[in-house]
Amino acid sequence: MMPDYSWFEGIPLPDMWVQKEIVEDVRNKFVVKDEDLIILTYPKSGTNWLIEIVCLIQTKGDPKWIQSVPNWERSPWIETKSGYTVLTSKEGPRLISFHLPIHLFAKSFFSSKAKVIYLIRNPRDVLVSGYFFWGNTNLVKNLESLGIYFERFLKGNVRYGSWFEHIHGWLSMRERDNFLVLYYEDMKKVSICLTVTTQLGTRA
Secondary structure, eight states: OOOOOEEEETTEEEETTTOOOHHHHHHHHHOOTTTEEEEEEEETTHHHHHHHHHHHHHTTTOOOHHOOOOHHHHBBBBBBBHHHHHHOOOOSOOEEEEEEEEGSSSSGGGSSSSEEEEEEHHHHHHHHHHHHHHHHHSSSSSOHHHHHHHHHHHTTTTTTOOOHHHHHHHTTTSSSTTTEEEEHHHHHHHHHHHHHHHHHHHHH
Protein backbone atom coordinates (compact mmCIF):
# COMPACT_ATOMS: atom_id res chain seq x y z
CA MET A 1 0.00 0.00 0.00
CA MET A 2 1.28 3.47 -0.89
CA PRO A 3 2.21 6.02 1.82
CA ASP A 4 -0.46 8.62 2.49
CA TYR A 5 1.47 11.80 1.81
CA SER A 6 4.57 13.85 2.58
CA TRP A 7 4.64 17.42 3.84
CA PHE A 8 6.15 20.34 1.95
CA GLU A 9 6.02 23.85 3.42
CA GLY A 10 2.90 23.03 5.39
CA ILE A 11 1.09 21.29 2.52
CA PRO A 12 0.47 17.51 2.46
CA LEU A 13 1.41 16.17 -0.99
CA PRO A 14 0.14 12.82 -2.30
CA ASP A 15 3.35 10.87 -2.88
CA MET A 16 1.89 8.85 -5.74
CA TRP A 17 2.16 11.71 -8.25
CA VAL A 18 3.51 14.88 -6.61
CA GLN A 19 7.17 15.19 -5.62
CA LYS A 20 8.69 18.01 -3.59
CA GLU A 21 11.49 18.50 -6.13
CA ILE A 22 8.99 19.09 -8.93
CA VAL A 23 6.98 21.56 -6.83
CA GLU A 24 10.18 23.49 -6.11
CA ASP A 25 11.07 23.55 -9.81
CA VAL A 26 7.56 24.74 -10.69
CA ARG A 27 7.85 27.64 -8.27
CA ASN A 28 11.42 28.69 -8.97
CA LYS A 29 12.22 27.63 -12.54
CA PHE A 30 9.06 27.22 -14.61
CA VAL A 31 8.44 30.10 -17.03
CA VAL A 32 4.78 30.98 -17.52
CA LYS A 33 4.14 32.43 -20.98
CA ASP A 34 1.71 35.23 -21.71
CA GLU A 35 -0.29 33.00 -24.04
CA ASP A 36 -0.77 30.22 -21.45
CA LEU A 37 -4.18 29.36 -20.00
CA ILE A 38 -4.11 28.04 -16.45
CA ILE A 39 -6.88 26.09 -14.70
CA LEU A 40 -6.60 26.45 -10.92
CA THR A 41 -8.66 24.32 -8.55
CA TYR A 42 -8.65 22.71 -5.16
CA PRO A 43 -9.01 18.96 -5.86
CA LYS A 44 -12.53 17.56 -6.36
CA SER A 45 -13.88 20.95 -7.43
CA GLY A 46 -14.79 20.07 -11.01
CA THR A 47 -11.34 20.23 -12.60
CA ASN A 48 -11.93 17.55 -15.23
CA TRP A 49 -15.30 19.03 -16.17
CA LEU A 50 -13.74 22.47 -16.67
CA ILE A 51 -10.90 21.00 -18.76
CA GLU A 52 -13.45 19.40 -21.08
CA ILE A 53 -15.34 22.69 -21.45
CA VAL A 54 -12.19 24.69 -22.17
CA CYS A 55 -10.96 22.13 -24.70
CA LEU A 56 -14.30 22.20 -26.51
CA ILE A 57 -14.15 26.00 -26.62
CA GLN A 58 -10.62 25.86 -28.04
CA THR A 59 -11.75 23.46 -30.79
CA LYS A 60 -14.98 25.40 -31.46
CA GLY A 61 -17.07 22.46 -30.29
CA ASP A 62 -15.27 19.75 -32.25
CA PRO A 63 -15.08 16.75 -29.85
CA LYS A 64 -12.35 14.84 -31.72
CA TRP A 65 -9.53 16.15 -29.51
CA ILE A 66 -11.18 15.27 -26.19
CA GLN A 67 -12.29 11.90 -27.55
CA SER A 68 -8.82 10.91 -28.68
CA VAL A 69 -6.46 12.50 -26.12
CA PRO A 70 -6.75 12.02 -22.31
CA ASN A 71 -7.21 15.20 -20.29
CA TRP A 72 -3.88 14.84 -18.47
CA GLU A 73 -2.19 15.23 -21.85
CA ARG A 74 -4.40 18.10 -23.03
CA SER A 75 -4.04 20.00 -19.73
CA PRO A 76 -1.17 18.46 -17.75
CA TRP A 77 -0.98 18.90 -13.98
CA ILE A 78 2.19 20.94 -13.69
CA GLU A 79 3.01 19.74 -10.15
CA THR A 80 3.43 16.15 -11.39
CA LYS A 81 6.67 14.89 -12.90
CA SER A 82 5.04 13.80 -16.15
CA GLY A 83 3.05 17.04 -16.47
CA TYR A 84 6.05 19.24 -15.73
CA THR A 85 8.13 17.40 -18.33
CA VAL A 86 5.47 17.80 -21.01
CA LEU A 87 4.84 21.47 -20.28
CA THR A 88 8.48 22.54 -20.19
CA SER A 89 9.02 21.13 -23.68
CA LYS A 90 5.70 22.18 -25.21
CA GLU A 91 5.68 24.94 -27.82
CA GLY A 92 2.95 27.52 -28.33
CA PRO A 93 -0.02 28.23 -26.04
CA ARG A 94 -0.29 25.72 -23.20
CA LEU A 95 -3.28 24.59 -21.18
CA ILE A 96 -2.06 23.99 -17.62
CA SER A 97 -3.78 22.49 -14.56
CA PHE A 98 -2.66 23.18 -10.98
CA HIS A 99 -4.07 22.09 -7.61
CA LEU A 100 -1.73 23.62 -5.05
CA PRO A 101 -2.00 26.92 -3.12
CA ILE A 102 -0.78 30.25 -4.42
CA HIS A 103 2.56 30.28 -2.56
CA LEU A 104 3.68 27.14 -4.42
CA PHE A 105 2.89 28.34 -7.94
CA ALA A 106 5.44 29.58 -10.47
CA LYS A 107 6.87 32.96 -9.48
CA SER A 108 7.01 33.92 -13.16
CA PHE A 109 3.20 33.81 -13.35
CA PHE A 110 2.78 36.95 -11.25
CA SER A 111 4.50 39.17 -13.82
CA SER A 112 2.89 37.48 -16.82
CA LYS A 113 -0.31 38.09 -18.79
CA ALA A 114 -1.28 34.42 -18.75
CA LYS A 115 -5.02 33.89 -18.37
CA VAL A 116 -6.32 32.03 -15.33
CA ILE A 117 -9.61 30.32 -14.54
CA TYR A 118 -10.10 29.62 -10.83
CA LEU A 119 -12.92 27.17 -10.12
CA ILE A 120 -14.45 27.08 -6.63
CA ARG A 121 -16.81 24.44 -5.23
CA ASN A 122 -18.79 24.32 -1.99
CA PRO A 123 -16.41 22.90 0.68
CA ARG A 124 -19.06 20.46 1.92
CA ASP A 125 -19.20 18.79 -1.48
CA VAL A 126 -15.42 18.97 -1.90
CA LEU A 127 -15.01 17.19 1.43
CA VAL A 128 -17.48 14.40 0.64
CA SER A 129 -16.18 13.92 -2.90
CA GLY A 130 -12.58 13.82 -1.67
CA TYR A 131 -13.36 11.34 1.07
CA PHE A 132 -14.99 8.83 -1.26
CA PHE A 133 -12.43 9.43 -4.02
CA TRP A 134 -9.50 8.55 -1.78
CA GLY A 135 -11.45 5.68 -0.26
CA ASN A 136 -11.92 4.13 -3.71
CA THR A 137 -8.20 4.22 -4.58
CA ASN A 138 -5.24 2.20 -3.35
CA LEU A 139 -3.34 5.40 -2.55
CA VAL A 140 -4.38 5.62 1.10
CA LYS A 141 -3.14 3.23 3.78
CA ASN A 142 -5.94 3.64 6.28
CA LEU A 143 -8.82 5.92 5.42
CA GLU A 144 -10.37 7.22 8.62
CA SER A 145 -14.09 7.61 9.21
CA LEU A 146 -15.91 10.49 7.53
CA GLY A 147 -16.16 12.21 10.91
CA ILE A 148 -12.39 12.12 11.47
CA TYR A 149 -11.75 13.13 7.86
CA PHE A 150 -14.09 16.08 8.40
CA GLU A 151 -12.05 17.23 11.40
CA ARG A 152 -8.81 16.89 9.46
CA PHE A 153 -10.31 18.76 6.50
CA LEU A 154 -11.18 21.70 8.74
CA LYS A 155 -7.59 21.80 10.00
CA GLY A 156 -6.08 21.47 6.53
CA ASN A 157 -4.51 18.10 7.36
CA VAL A 158 -5.67 16.45 4.13
CA ARG A 159 -3.95 15.99 0.77
CA TYR A 160 -3.25 19.39 -0.85
CA GLY A 161 -3.85 21.24 2.41
CA SER A 162 -6.53 23.62 3.60
CA TRP A 163 -9.45 24.41 1.29
CA PHE A 164 -9.94 27.67 3.19
CA GLU A 165 -6.35 28.85 2.76
CA HIS A 166 -6.40 27.78 -0.89
CA ILE A 167 -9.47 29.93 -1.55
CA HIS A 168 -8.19 32.86 0.51
CA GLY A 169 -4.84 32.87 -1.26
CA TRP A 170 -6.03 32.60 -4.84
CA LEU A 171 -8.94 35.02 -4.41
CA SER A 172 -6.38 37.72 -3.63
CA MET A 173 -5.82 37.71 -7.41
CA ARG A 174 -9.47 38.19 -8.39
CA GLU A 175 -9.13 41.89 -9.26
CA ARG A 176 -6.61 41.16 -12.01
CA ASP A 177 -7.93 41.40 -15.56
CA ASN A 178 -6.48 38.02 -16.49
CA PHE A 179 -8.03 36.17 -13.52
CA LEU A 180 -11.53 34.69 -13.88
CA VAL A 181 -13.37 33.17 -10.91
CA LEU A 182 -16.00 30.51 -11.63
CA TYR A 183 -18.26 28.62 -9.24
CA TYR A 184 -19.03 24.94 -9.69
CA GLU A 185 -22.61 25.44 -8.58
CA ASP A 186 -23.18 28.14 -11.22
CA MET A 187 -21.73 25.89 -13.91
CA LYS A 188 -24.08 23.14 -12.81
CA LYS A 189 -27.11 25.45 -13.03
CA VAL A 190 -26.12 26.57 -16.52
CA SER A 191 -25.58 22.95 -17.56
CA ILE A 192 -29.02 21.96 -16.32
CA CYS A 193 -30.63 24.92 -18.08
CA LEU A 194 -28.87 24.07 -21.35
CA THR A 195 -29.90 20.41 -21.06
CA VAL A 196 -33.54 21.31 -20.42
CA THR A 197 -33.55 23.87 -23.25
CA THR A 198 -32.05 21.33 -25.64
CA GLN A 199 -34.56 18.67 -24.68
CA LEU A 200 -37.48 21.04 -25.06
CA GLY A 201 -36.17 22.21 -28.41
CA THR A 202 -35.85 18.60 -29.58
CA ARG A 203 -39.43 17.80 -28.58
CA ALA A 204 -40.77 20.93 -30.24
